[in-house]
Amino acid sequence: MNVDQTILDLSTLPISDRLRVVHAIWDSLPDDVDLSATPEQQAELDRRLAAHRSDPSTAISHDELMRRVQSRR
Template identity: 55%
Template sequence: MTVEQAISDISALPPSDQLRIVQAIWDQLPSGVGTELTDLQRAELDRRWAEYKADPSTALSEDDFRQRIRVARGR
């Protein structure tokens, strides 16, 4: 079976089964895989952190963040 065939087969499953497969694969990956940042990503995180430190009022509370997500999803 090719990777493309596996992806096609998995895509045909209900979302709950797809999520179970993703979780099982993620749990089996070695520690640190896929978590490395590029220089560009690290620079963006540093920029955002400096922006927050300069003016903490720019940050959203967790409740505000979740509400924005619900609104964006139409819920």
């Protein structure tokens, strides 16, 4: 199996099918897999949280996020 070719093939599927694949893969991970953020990811999360705390007005509500997502469909 060529993973790169599989990813390329999957990218041609409709979004709903790709989401099904994502969910199936996620659900297949063992319960004891380490899902910790890498140091780089943690640094980025910390940076974004600090930016939000310094100016919370830049955030949008969940309702607004969902409205924007729905408007793109």
